[in-house]
Amino acid sequence: MRVGSEWVDDDQQLIQYLLGLLAEDEVERLDEASIVDDDVAARLRAVENDLVDAYVAGTLHEDTRARFESVYLTSPLRREKVRFAQRFVPVVSRDTDCEAATTGRAAAGVKRAPRSGARRPRPRRKAQVWSAGIAALIFLALGGLLQNIRVRQQVSRAEGALAASAARQESLARELDRSRTTLAETGKALDRSRAALAAHTQPAPSGNPVLSIALVLLPQTRAMAPVETIALAPSTRQLPLLLRLEPNDYRRFQVLVRDASDNQLVWRSGILEGRRASDGSFVSVAIPADVLGPRHYSVELAGLDSAGASETVGSYTFLIDR
């Protein structure tokens, strides 16, 4: 079956391909080309859009239309393309008509009025001059009116764009408020943890307080939490941390500590097991204090699968103050 003559010859085969009219060996060849060959892929996409638009506009040959309905429309994805075209084609045509109406073609018939000081028109031509002048005035007024319509349309579009922009701003402001609330709540949770730590702190023989339980670190998320500052006394040998976990499928982990300024690895843990508590899951790690200087550090928590492959499941930061 040859598809309608509205298609150029080069596209005929692609149309037949889209409508399932080709032999299997040709289909396989075009299947491959549609993925591998950039030109064929682009051409196929353009031809498909034109086919859909032609169906929507009702300009397909009868046989082609029947084939389109029985083959092309069997797919939900392709039906969605047709639904889109049913809206797109009329909108494009409407905008075309507006563009034509506002090009000022109506003003093309304006005649030049006689210059001052020029010879006066003879009486028998006076009526013609008056008619031309009136016609020019009418055309000018019409042109002005059409220009006004065009400006109004542009203003309306600009207003629509402004409204969309305002809505977007509002949405961003709401998101910012939510982030601030989350930040405040995170801060309160940290304060509660610090209070709990302080309640369990035992003074060292020298009178300086020493951490006897671990510090909780929360994972860095898109809503940035403040960086935890940890003051390490010179006598501290280890920094115990509890790294709160985001949901993941791993049971074994490894901790990597990096200098945040140059991402150099400063320390790596052995294999660690995750733990569950009433308020979430954690990995407990003790970092030797002698690898930590007064700077920012990033902690990368890697999940390990049974084959030993790793995947980063959380990142944390802290600042050491010595």
Add this chain to the structure above:
Amino acid sequence: MNVLTRVAVQDERALTHDGFRQLLQWLDDGVESNGETYLEMRRRLVSYFDRRNRPFADDLADETLNRIAKTLEKCGEIVVRPPAKYCYVVAKYVLHEDLRRSRRAVHVDHDRTPAGIESRATMPDLGPETALDERRFACLERCLDRLKPEQRLLAIEYYRDSKRQKIERRRELAKRLGISINALGIRACRIRGTLEQCVGECCGSR
């Protein structure tokens, strides 16, 4: 999705961040594209599976790309060139596997069964205005307004006729823009694809 396909797909571990980055670089084949090559390849694969009447073309396209990424992670390189050729080879395997699964599976989703598809083919559901159609219309207006003026103008000029005159009009437009007719077609299709995606997201239909 039929049960067997969903189980088969979920058996695979999700793509890691590094694996995905490796896939993007391999697809780029030395020419940085900011992910555009990946998006275009995915689009081609979805269309391929859709033309082959597979009900879950998006999932099969993702399955194809995931397998390629896993191969890259495991082996470090793929010798088949160009990358698009290997994508087609893997896609063919994925297609044949999906066909075999369909023959074995008990279909529980009537809408996606051949019978369901056929019944819709004889009565395409593209008829009178509905509330959803009105929403699509409003969404299209909004999406068109979001286009840059030159993109909107190009789309209008390119798609405004459905008759033979459009071929001449497009040649003139390409000449005016100083680009080939193929390059014009690519630009117009990209703008239309952007609009389709925008309308889909606006309507919440995807």
